Amino acid sequence: MEDNPELFNKYNNVTKRDTAESLKEYAKKIKWRSNARVLDIGSADGSVTSILSTYIPQDYEILLGCDINSNSVKFANAQYGTERMKFFVLDIEKPIPEHLKESFDHVFSFYTLHWLTDPVMGYINIYHLLKPGGECFLVLSGKSPFYDIYHALSLTEKWAPWAKYFDTIVSPYHDCKDPDNIIFKSLKNIGFHHIDVRCKQKVFVYENTDVLKSKIFYILFDVSNCTRVKNLSISKSPRNAIQRKKPFLFHLQKS
Numbered sequence: 001m002e003d004n005p006e007l008f009n010k011y012n013n014v015t016k017r018d019t020a021e022s023l024k025e026y027a028k029k030i031k032w033r034s035n036a037r038v039l040d041i042g043s044a045d046g047s048v049t050s051i052l053s054t055y056i057p058q059d060y061e062i063l064l065g066c067d068i069n070s071n072s073v074k075f076a077n078a079q080y081g082t083e084r085m086k087f088f089v090l091d092i093e094k095p096i097p098e099h100l101k102e103s104f105d106h107v108f109s110f111y112t113l114h115w116l117t118d119p120v121m122g123y124i125n126i127y128h129l130l131k132p133g134g135e136c137f138l139v140l141s142g143k144s145p146f147y148d149i150y151h152a153l154s155l156t157e158k159w160a161p162w163a164k165y166f167d168t169i170v171s172p173y174h175d176c177k178d179p180d181n182i183i184f185k186s187l188k189n190i191g192f193h194h195i196d197v198r199c200k201q202k203v204f205v206y207e208n209t210d211v212l213k214s215k216i217f218y219i220l221f222d223v224s225n226c227t228r229v230k231n232l233s234i235s236k237s238p239r240n241a242i243q244r245k246k247p248f249l250f251h252l253q254k255s
């Protein structure tokens with residue numbers, strides 16, 4: 001995933017905006033620790049981690065971004081890496097290395113956990129990454145019209161070959177009737193305390209249909225890692241496209 005960090009850097013204006021908006025609202029509710037060790041899971045190109053760095057108390061010890069993709073980690077270190085902000089490869093679905101356990105005061109993740117085969121595995125690992133009493137703030141995608149677009153496309157002859165890729169990018173909460181409750185229960189079972197799960201509707205207006213189509217193509221290209229997608233085209237629509245999506249914002253504390 002995210003095999004082309006340059007492209008991601010160009011097209012992730014939605015996650016950058018949403019991250020800034022959610023941190024503006026929730027950063028003041030976090031019980032920040034002094035000299036904090038902070039982790040951002042799914043840091044991709046590093047741009048969102050860089051935004052995060054402006055919202056955390058500036059006496060932080062270290063801000064680490066991690067991602068499953070080594071290309072993204074390399075790009076992020078080159079583009080945004082500093083003495084105190086670094087990026088490393090980590091698969092958040094796999095068992096956490098011993099030296100990382102209980103080593104972070106604050107863990108963040110933006111638009112990543114819904115990409116996991118099993119988000120619960122990610123929540124469990126976040127619990128183990130946190131020091132006792134540490135806090136995490138997680139944003140992930142629930143229902144999004146993007147998934148419906150991909151599903152509709154996969155039913156057409158032209159896009160049918162990409163159907164398996166469409167399946168891999170659908171949020172497990174996309175068709176969920178009561179996702180807040182399901183996520184709340186998962187977190188509670190793991191052992192988190194002071195859990196606050198909110199489903200928020202966000203609207204993003206693309207400047208024109210070409211920009212929207214670029215975004216659709218970008219995700220396909222990115223997921224499939226195949227240049228063939230770049231050359232595909234879909235018919236133009238005269239109206240601006242509006243994307244509505246419902247991300248979840250979690251704010252919770254480890255016991």
Ligand SMILES: C[S@@+](CC[C@H](N)C(=O)[O-])C[C@H]1O[C@@H](n2cnc3c(N)ncnc32)[C@H](O)[C@@H]1O
Pocket residue numbers: 001002012015016019041042043044045048066067068069072090091092093109110111112115116
């Ligand atoms: C949609 S991007 C979000 C990037 C960034 N947080 C943002 O908001 O712009 C999702 C990121 O999660 C990463 N990712 C997917 N599965 C992962 C896993 N199992 N462990 C760590 N990172 C993962 C992908 O490589 C990708 O960079």
